[in-house]
Amino acid sequence: MSLADPDMVPAPRQIPDRLASPAAKLLKSWESLLLLVAVAVFILNSFASPYFLDAWSLSDATFNFTEKAMIAFAMALLIIAGEIDLSVASIIALCSTAMGVVMQMGGGTGALVFTGLAVGLSCGAFNGLLVTRLGLPSIVVTIGTMSLFRGISYIVLGDGAFRGYPEGFAWFGQGYVFWVITVEMVIFTLLAIVFGVVLHKTNFGRQVYAIGNNSTAALFSGIRVQRVKMILFLLTGLMSGLAAVCLTSRLGSTRPSIASGMELEVVTMVVLGGVSILGGSGSIPGVVIAAILMGLVTFGLGLLNVPGIVMSIFIGLMLIGVIAVPRLFKMARGK
Amino acid sequence: MSILKHRETLLVAVIAAMLALIASRFPGFVTPGNLAAVFTDTAPLMILALGQMAVILTRCIDLSVAANLALTGMAVALLNTVAPGLPVVLTIALAIGMGALMGAINGLLVWKLDIPSIVVTLGTMTIFRGIIFLISDGQWVNAHEMSANFTGFPRIEILGLPVLAWIAIIAIAAMGLVMSRTVLGRSIFAAGSNPHAAAYTGIDVGRTQFAAFVISGALAGLTGYLWIARYAVAYVDIAGGFELDVVAACVIGGISIAGGVGTVAGAVLGALFLGVIKNALPVVDISPFWQLAISGAAILIAVAFNARAGRSKGRVILKSAEHAA
Numbered sequence: 208m209s210l211a212d213p214d215m216v217p218a219p220r221q222i223p224d225r226l227a228s229p230a231a232k233l234l235k236s237w238e239s240l241l242l243l244v245a246v247a248v249f250i251l252n253s254f255a256s257p258y259f260l261d262a263w264s265l266s267d268a269t270f271n272f273t274e275k276a277m278i279a280f281a282m283a284l285l286i287i288a289g290e291i292d293l294s295v296a297s298i299i300a301l302c303s304t305a306m307g308v309v310m311q312m313g314g315g316t317g318a319l320v321f322t323g324l325a326v327g328l329s330c331g332a333f334n335g336l337l338v339t340r341l342g343l344p345s346i347v348v349t350i351g352t353m354s355l356f357r358g359i360s361y362i363v364l365g366d367g368a369f370r371g372y373p374e375g376f377a378w379f380g381q382g383y384v385f386w387v388i389t390v391e392m393v394i395f396t397l398l399a400i401v402f403g404v405v406l407h408k409t410n411f412g413r414q415v416y417a418i419g420n421n422s423t424a425a426l427f428s429g430i431r432v433q434r435v436k437m438i439l440f441l442l443t444g445l446m447s448g449l450a451a452v453c454l455t456s457r458l459g460s461t462r463p464s465i466a467s468g469m470e471l472e473v474v475t476m477v478v479l480g481g482v483s484i485l486g487g488s489g490s491i492p493g494v495v496i497a498a499i500l501m502g503l504v505t506f507g508l509g510l511l512n513v514p515g516i517v518m519s520i521f522i523g524l525m526l527i528g529v530i531a532v533p534r535l536f537k538m539a540r541g542k
Numbered sequence: 543m544s545i546l547k548h549r550e551t552l553l554v555a556v557i558a559a560m561l562a563l564i565a566s567r568f569p570g571f572v573t574p575g576n577l578a579a580v581f582t583d584t585a586p587l588m589i590l591a592l593g594q595m596a597v598i599l600t601r602c603i604d605l606s607v608a609a610n611l612a613l614t615g616m617a618v619a620l621l622n623t624v625a626p627g628l629p630v631v632l633t634i635a636l637a638i639g640m641g642a643l644m645g646a647i648n649g650l651l652v653w654k655l656d657i658p659s660i661v662v663t664l665g666t667m668t669i670f671r672g673i674i675f676l677i678s679d680g681q682w683v684n685a686h687e688m689s690a691n692f693t694g695f696p697r698i699e700i701l702g703l704p705v706l707a708w709i710a711i712i713a714i715a716a717m718g719l720v721m722s723r724t725v726l727g728r729s730i731f732a733a734g735s736n737p738h739a740a741a742y743t744g745i746d747v748g749r750t751q752f753a754a755f756v757i758s759g760a761l762a763g764l765t766g767y768l769w770i771a772r773y774a775v776a777y778v779d780i781a782g783g784f785e786l787d788v789v790a791a792c793v794i795g796g797i798s799i800a801g802g803v804g805t806v807a808g809a810v811l812g813a814l815f816l817g818v819i820k821n822a823l824p825v826v827d828i829s830p831f832w833q834l835a836i837s838g839a840a841i842l843i844a845v846a847f848n849a850r851a852g853r854s855k856g857r858v859i860l861k862s863a864e865h866a867a
Binding site for chain 1: 603666669
């Protein structure tokens with residue numbers, strides 16, 4: 208099922224007499240608005256705390272978004288195609304638990320990373336098969352697998368935890384490539400470029416948009432809709448596996464409650480980045496800026512000693528606000 | 543007529559089979575007293591599932607019910623510490639009103655701003671949880687801080703059943719009447735099964751969705767008081783993740799996430815199914831940590847069944863007609 212409400216019939220499209228120039232379009236875009244907000248938050252933060260403008264603390268701040276953003280890139284594609292995956296945080300829990308099991312059997316860093324990615328991919332395949340083969344709505348499937356995947360972690364771990372990951376494994380979440388540039392930051396940047404190119408410059412990317420806008424039309428124009436969706440679910444699973452590797456490496460331990468509630472932050476990041484929750488539109492640069500913006504907001508609030516749960520109020524308000532405010536403006540203008 | 547089309551019969555059979563299986567080894571589980579205890583224990587889930595059913599029938603989803611429950615519960619608990627003498631009836635009225643207000647916020651955002659319900663309620667879920675932290679300062683409200691009549695009310699026994707169970711029975715009966723005998727109930731089905739047709743018959747689809755959210759919120763508020771009073775403790779994370787159980791109960795009960803299909807009996811049986819499993823796990827000596835995975839698997843199996851049951855002949859014709867339009 209796409210998230211699109213079937214009762215929302217789009218209004219007939221108005222074709223303007225003259226197209227806006229590319230520069231004007233860029234200025235008026237969601238991405239530039241986001242960038243403006245991000246810069247404002249950056250400036251506010253540097254006034255709010257003397258500890259903010261420091262290369263090392265800024266480097267620490269990137270941990271607030273790098274892992275989530277890895278998943279958000281894949282999730283953006285999935286949401287653009289009209290599906291959703293709410294099980295990503297539970298996939299992290301399952302991957303992390305599997306890595307813990309492998310670690311206890313004496314697996315080295317290579318085996319751990321392979322396990323994380325492979326389990327993530329399998330979880331994505333499971334979601335994807337249920338959605339594409341059985342034709343089930345992705346939102347219910349992933350609410351189910353959200354319980355199932357984390358449930359398996361609870362069965363394995365109970366109220367215990369895995370600790371004592373090998374030294375070399377710490378590199379992914381705690382390592383630095385150069386000066387203050389973290390390994391996660393490099394992964395984030397590379398993924399941003401890869402996903403940006405795939406979505407905006409390839410045939411596959413156009414197919415994702417086509418499916419999100421009208422999957423029936425996409426099917427009739429020769430796009431293998433189910434296969435593309437399957438690939439997107441696999442990709443989301445794989446990215447969740449990667450995020451699990453980074454997060455487990457950074458925390459150095461696994462509990463079944465790891466990354467709980469992260470699916471919300473990932474979806475918020477994607478929606479904040481200008482991706483329509485109804486599918487069909489959105490961009491990777493938007494998601495990148497949204498990720499950085501969310502990182503800056505949480506880091507700034509952290510410097511001001513705002514507790515995490517209060518930050519989540521801001522995240523929730525942002526999620527609703529970014530959709531509500533433009534619609535309110537539109538309503539005000541319409542009347 | 544395949545039995546699969548009657549989700550209620552199937553569920554009754556499955557629950558009976560489960561009970562028989564457990565009874566074969568642990569006869570104590572199926573004594574009337576224990577079954578009543580299982581019913582009472584499942585009461586909050588049943589009440590919440592009724593509200594969720596109304597929302598899902600209108601093609602929406604309410605993921606904020608558990609947070610609504612927790613916030614209302616914390617509010618009435620704090621109120622009770624300040625004004626221990628407040629009559630319980632007034633507390634309940636306040637809880638329902640507060641819950642309904644939160645439901646109305648969800649409903650307004652869905653109705654007036656046309657924001658997808660999943661986004662709205664994911665957002666309000668975290669906002670409500672955050673507000674609990676703000677009003678409670680992260681502190682717990684413990685049993686000794688609550689007055690005796692506040693915590694005692696849900697446990698008062700009438701005709702062998704505690705008030706908590708009776709409230710669930712009343713809620714089930716009331717919802718049954720609303721869904722089958724009132725304009726609102728029929729509008730909820732109509733708005734969910736075919737919004738276009740509903741609009742042409744003069745039903746305001748958005749307003750119906752709003753009403754469903756208010757019902758869901760009011761029931762969540764009511765459950766908020768009952769939950770806090772029953773467990774005699776209130777804290778930020780209370781009933782965390784319970785919204786998934788509620789959605790699971792509905793999906794297992796045969797309520798189609800695509801809207802328009804579902805019954806009150808289905809929602810209640812779906813909740814009872816989960817309730818029996820939850821209560822049976824410790825009896826048959828399976829770790830309670832299995833529960834999350836089992837309910838996840840149950841959701842997946844149920845939704846696969848729903849999809850098969852939904853593929854009847856009539857549906858296909860309607861679908862192609864919708865595409866043509």
